[in-house]
Amino acid sequence: MSSSKSNKIVKLESSDNKTFEVEEAVAVQSETLKNMVDDGCANDTIPLPNVNGKILEMVLGWCKKHVDETVTGDELNKYEADFLDLDQADLYGLLMAANFLNVKGLLDRVLQRVADMIKGKKPEEIRRIFNIKNDFTPEEEEEIRLENAWAFD
Amino acid sequence: MQKMAGSSFPEEVLEHVFSFIQDGKDRNVISLVCKSWYEIERWSRRRVFVGNCYAISPRMVIRRFPEVRSVELKGKPHFADFSLVPDGWGGYVGPWIAAMAAAYPWLEEIRLKRMVVTDEGLELISKSFKNFKVLVLSSCEGFSTVGLAAIAANCRNLRELDLRESEVEDLSGHWLSHFPDNYTSLVSLNISCLTSEVSFSALERLVGRCPNLRTLRLNRAVPLDRLANLLRRAPQLVEFGTGVYASELRPDVFSNLSGAFSGCKELKGLSGFWDAVPVYVPAVYPICSRLTSLNLSYATIQSPDLIKLVSQCQNLQRLWVLDYIEDTGLDALAASCKDLRELRVFPSDPYEAEPNVSLSEQGLVSVSAGCPKLQSVLYFCRQMSNAALRTIARNRPNMTRFRLCIIEPRTPDYVTLQPLDAGFGAIVEHCKDLQRLSLSGLLTDRVFEYIGTFAKKLEMLSVAFAGESDLGLHHVLSGCENLRKLEIRDCPFGDKALLANAAKLETMRSLWMSSCCVSFGACKLLGQKMPRLNVEVIDERGPPDSRPESCHVEKLYIYRTVAGPRFDMPPFVWTMDEDSELRLS
Numbered sequence: 001m002s003s004s005k006s007n008k009i010v011k012l013e014s015s016d017n018k019t020f021e022v023e024e025a026v027a028v029q030s031e032t033l034k035n036m037v038d039d040g041c042a043n044d045t046i047p048l049p050n051v052n053g054k055i056l057e058m059v060l061g062w063c064k065k066h067v068d069e070t071v072t073g074d075e076l077n078k079y080e081a082d083f084l085d086l087d088q089a090d091l092y093g094l095l096m097a098a099n100f101l102n103v104k105g106l107l108d109r110v111l112q113r114v115a116d117m118i119k120g121k122k123p124e125e126i127r128r129i130f131n132i133k134n135d136f137t138p139e140e141e142e143e144i145r146l147e148n149a150w151a152f153d
Numbered sequence: 154m155q156k157m158a159g160s161s162f163p164e165e166v167l168e169h170v171f172s173f174i175q176d177g178k179d180r181n182v183i184s185l186v187c188k189s190w191y192e193i194e195r196w197s198r199r200r201v202f203v204g205n206c207y208a209i210s211p212r213m214v215i216r217r218f219p220e221v222r223s224v225e226l227k228g229k230p231h232f233a234d235f236s237l238v239p240d241g242w243g244g245y246v247g248p249w250i251a252a253m254a255a256a257y258p259w260l261e262e263i264r265l266k267r268m269v270v271t272d273e274g275l276e277l278i279s280k281s282f283k284n285f286k287v288l289v290l291s292s293c294e295g296f297s298t299v300g301l302a303a304i305a306a307n308c309r310n311l312r313e314l315d316l317r318e319s320e321v322e323d324l325s326g327h328w329l330s331h332f333p334d335n336y337t338s339l340v341s342l343n344i345s346c347l348t349s350e351v352s353f354s355a356l357e358r359l360v361g362r363c364p365n366l367r368t369l370r371l372n373r374a375v376p377l378d379r380l381a382n383l384l385r386r387a388p389q390l391v392e393f394g395t396g397v398y399a400s401e402l403r404p405d406v407f408s409n410l411s412g413a414f415s416g417c418k419e420l421k422g423l424s425g426f427w428d429a430v431p432v433y434v435p436a437v438y439p440i441c442s443r444l445t446s447l448n449l450s451y452a453t454i455q456s457p458d459l460i461k462l463v464s465q466c467q468n469l470q471r472l473w474v475l476d477y478i479e480d481t482g483l484d485a486l487a488a489s490c491k492d493l494r495e496l497r498v499f500p501s502d503p504y505e506a507e508p509n510v511s512l513s514e515q516g517l518v519s520v521s522a523g524c525p526k527l528q529s530v531l532y533f534c535r536q537m538s539n540a541a542l543r544t545i546a547r548n549r550p551n552m553t554r555f556r557l558c559i560i561e562p563r564t565p566d567y568v569t570l571q572p573l574d575a576g577f578g579a580i581v582e583h584c585k586d587l588q589r590l591s592l593s594g595l596l597t598d599r600v601f602e603y604i605g606t607f608a609k610k611l612e613m614l615s616v617a618f619a620g621e622s623d624l625g626l627h628h629v630l631s632g633c634e635n636l637r638k639l640e641i642r643d644c645p646f647g648d649k650a651l652l653a654n655a656a657k658l659e660t661m662r663s664l665w666m667s668s669c670c671v672s673f674g675a676c677k678l679l680g681q682k683m684p685r686l687n688v689e690v691i692d693e694r695g696p697p698d699s700r701p702e703s704c705h706v707e708k709l710y711i712y713r714t715v716a717g718p719r720f721d722m723p724p725f726v727w728t729m730d731e732d733s734e735l736r737l738s
Contacts, residue, residue, distance in 0.1 A: 099166050107169075115173035123185040130162075135188050144191065147217075148181035150713045151209035152202065153662075 010037065011045040012060075018053035019045065022060055029063035031102035050100055055093040058083075062106050080105075084113050088129070167193045177202050196220060203227070204662055206244060206268065207687065210716040211252035222261045223287075224253065228268035230665045230710060231615075232640050234292065237667055237708070239693060241723040244268045248721075254281035262287035269293070275300030279307035287313040297322035298347075305331035312365075313341040326351035326374075332359055341368035345394050345425065350374040361386040370394030373427045373451075378406050384413035393417070395425030398452070402432040411436040424448035431458045441465035445492075448473040450499050456511075460485040470526075473497040476512040476533060483516030487523025495529040496520055503533070503560055514541035521548040529554040536567040537594055542576025546583040555580055556591035562618035562643070565595040572596055578603030581611070591615040601625035605632020613638040623650040630654035640665040647705075648675035655683050663712040667691075671709055674702035679711070680729025687714050688729040689722070697727060 010027040012020045027042075028034035036042045048056060065071055065079055086094065095114060098107040118126055127134055136144070162170075171194060174180060184194045200223035201214060214221075228244025246268045253260055260282045270293050278285065285308045290296075298321065304314065305328055329351045332339075339359065344351065351372070360366060366387050375383075375396030384390070400406065410433070414420070420440055429452035444466050449459070456479040463469065463482065469490040476498055478486070486493065498516070502509045514537045521527060527549055537559050546552075566573055573594040581587060581604050588610060592600065596619035604611070605628035612635055620626070626646040629639065631654060639661065647670035658664060658679075673690065676697075680688040690697055691708035718728040 095166060096163075099163075099169070111169050112173050114170050118170070118183065119174060119176070119179050121182065123182055126182070126186050130186075132187050132190075134186075136185075141185060144185055147209070147213075147715050148184065150715050151214070152177060152181060153204065 010042050012056065013045050013047045014051055014053040014056045015049050016053050018056070020056060020060055022064070023067075025067050026060065026063045029066055029103055030059075031104065032100065048101075051097040052093060055090070055097045058090075058094060059097050059101060059103060059106065063103065066105065080109065084109060164189075164193055168197050171197050175200065199223060200262075201225070205712055205714075206246070206249065207719050208662070208712060208714045208716065211249045213716065215252055215256040219256070220259075221257055222259060223264075224249075224257075224260065224262065225264040225266075226268060227266045230267075230640065230663060231638070232642065232665055232667070233267055237642065239691065239723075239725060242691070242726065243719065243721055243723070245721060246270050247274050250274045250277050250281075254278075258282065259284055261285060264289040264291070265293055266291040267293065269295040270300070272296050272300035272303070276303040279303040282308075284310055286310055289313065289315040289317070290319045291315075292318045294320040298324045298326070298328040298349075302328035302331040305329065306333070309333075309336065310338060311336075312338055314339075315341060315343040315368075316346050317343055319346050321347055323347050323349045325349055329359065330355040334358075334362075337362050338365065339363040340365050342366070343368065343370040343394070344372050345370040347372040348374065353379055357382055357386060363387075364389070366390065368392040370424060371396045373397050373425075376400065377410070377433060378403075381406075381409040381413035384410075384417055388416045389419055390417050391419050392422035392424075392446070393420060394423070394448075396427065398426040398429040398433060400430070400433065407433065407436055411439060415439040420444075422446035422448075426452035428452075429454050431455075434458055434462055437462075438465060442467055444469055446471040450475060450497070453477070453501075456482045464489045466490060468492055471495040473499070475499050475501045476510045477501055478516070479511045480513055480516040480519065481511070483512075484519045487519045491524060492526060493520070493524040494526050496524075496527065497531040498533055499531075500533040500558075500560060506561075508535050514538055517541070518544050518548075521545040526551070528552055531556045531558070531591075533558045533560060535560050536564070537573060537576070538566045538568045539571065539573055539576035539579075540566075540568065542573065543579040546576075546579040550583045550585065552580070552584040553586050554589040555584065555587060556589065556615070557593050558591065559593040562593070563595045564593075572599070574599040574603065578607070581607040586610050589613045592619055593617065597621050598625040598628070601628040605629055608633055610635055612636065614640070616641045616644055618643045620644045620646060623647050626650035627653060630657045636660075637662045639663075641667070641669060643668040645670055648672055651675060652678060652682075655679055658683065658686055658711055659713050661713070663710065665708075665710050667708040669709075670705050672703050673697040673700065673706055676706055676709060676729045677702075684730060685713060685715075687712055687718055690727045690729060691725060692727075693725045 008024040009021050010024050010033065024037060028037055033042070036046060062083060065076065091110065091113065095110045098110050117129060167190065171183065174183065180194060180198055184191045195217050196219065198218045199221060201218055201221050202225045203209060203214065204227050206226045206228050226246065226249060229238050229242060232238060244267060246265055254277055261284050263278065270290060275296055288304060304311065326349045360369065360383055367390060369387060369390055371394055373396050377398055377400040380395055414437055417440065421443060423437065423444060426449055431454055434454060441462065442465060445468055447466060447469060450473045452475065455477050459474065459478045459482045463472065463486050467489055470492050471494060472486065478498065512534055514534060517532050518541050528551055530552065537557065565571060574597055577592060577600050587608055590608065590611060592615065598621050601620060611633050614629065614636065623646055627650040630650060646666065651671060652675055676688055676690050689710045690706045691710065692706055694707065697706060718730055722728065
């Protein structure tokens, strides 16, 4: 990030047509946006059809915090910890956005958070949390359960 | 609040999430959520643990998990450690290596326990896996230093070579020189089980050029006066095992050694100490306060020297020691080592009828009182009382592993001459998280009633010379909900309990019974009734059908499997299955 570009503004539009303007230094925290900037595709407003306004605002907030030199190490730690205190719908949206925009530090944290929601649970609990239909037949499920328990435990 | 639509997670996102989940149990749960999760999980599983190599075939593992990097397999049953499993029984890793050589070119880690490994197998490993990093052979056999030479020569990325307690045909120490001069990635080397001398200059050069070496366990043949040079080349060591720890006292050797130990600022674990002599023990005093693990099970030093040593190890978490430590030494341990988690006391002279040391139940009581974090105990002794066991149980309800080995079978409470039922009953009643238990002493069916009633978290039980009738076995099989492994020798348990609890055997990994009262007829019946179990009769007297059906079998090993009967059995092992009636007649 050379200083000659530090005044450039990047314009983004969320799936629900909200526009956001951020400094390039903030935007390039996202690998996806960085690639667009480097390829010269960031001159017009960049549409982000798979990220809604609420989530995009959150992600940009994260990015801003991480280029702000006045923020101390402790403050950043607290910010990151509080950041993931979200309800499931937002967590899901954030996961999709962080994955698409490839904001490295954020993506790892959200992935870890989702992984923690899975660990130690039973299959039915996981299905309930993530609203997943059990598409195994009882025989298929039993066969896998058996192999898991008899061979891999 | 809108729920997360998990099944619309893109595959790559799920893969990312799963990469944060490595635990086998969690992975097994994930595979059961839905079909797409099963698929994504199986393609992304990198480590596989198979607790019984005969429970599944290599082909089935590879078919389900095509991209594995790390495999752990276990072969023979635990009682093989006491020579109860005849040679040639099985546990051959050859078929696994052959299958993995073809299917897993990126395999990095192989960990085996109680398996038969050959030199050809080791050579195949060394040539098939370009990124091979970790080889752990725990209590394995069947190979020689020729196989080790192949590993050393060909595994450019090797990090760990750990031969713990394996039986190696030690043709020469020359194999170590096969590590190329430009090989520098060694992190862990354990050759403590080898008998012949390795080339010291090769060893010194190897240690000197591997900056990431953390664990070095030498074999007995490395003399004491060579240790200082090795330690000075590896001051970053965390775990170190000496060779023979005996020599004539020479002040220069002593101070050199002591200085070398002091120079290892990260050293936390020590082992080796074969035939240790008291004069050299103080060489380790400067680092005692940092030690968390101390294995003195080959150290022939007596109680006063042991007391001086352990009293300085305030941060000790694990101690393995011979019964030379005696009750007084265990008192000192209890007073000094408040962080102790694991204690193992081995017998110095188990075949002698009379005690050669002053070690009794008191030592264990003392440690149970003084060490609040004590969770794991293996204790050989010659006398025990119900009162002592009750005290231990009350002191340490956090105990998770308790193995008591009273050397003489059927020894009663030495105070009351009663069976030790009540004492072990107290253990299982108070220690609610007990996972592993080994019984000894005089025991009736009563103790098994206590175990069945209270030991709800028990996973592994070892029984010898105990009980009076089938009721004992029945209590355990019907009561212990989490039982995975049961091993029994020389007990009057027979057909009734086994057949009445046949279904239970599908919920356990394995059952071993030797020198008990199980008839051949019952084995056949069990094999027919439970087709998903392998019911294996081991009998070196010849085919079981050459004797009456009511005749007791010598040994019986039963395990659940998704792979069907095995076909690599030696002549003295027979599988009882639906067809056994036909095949044997």
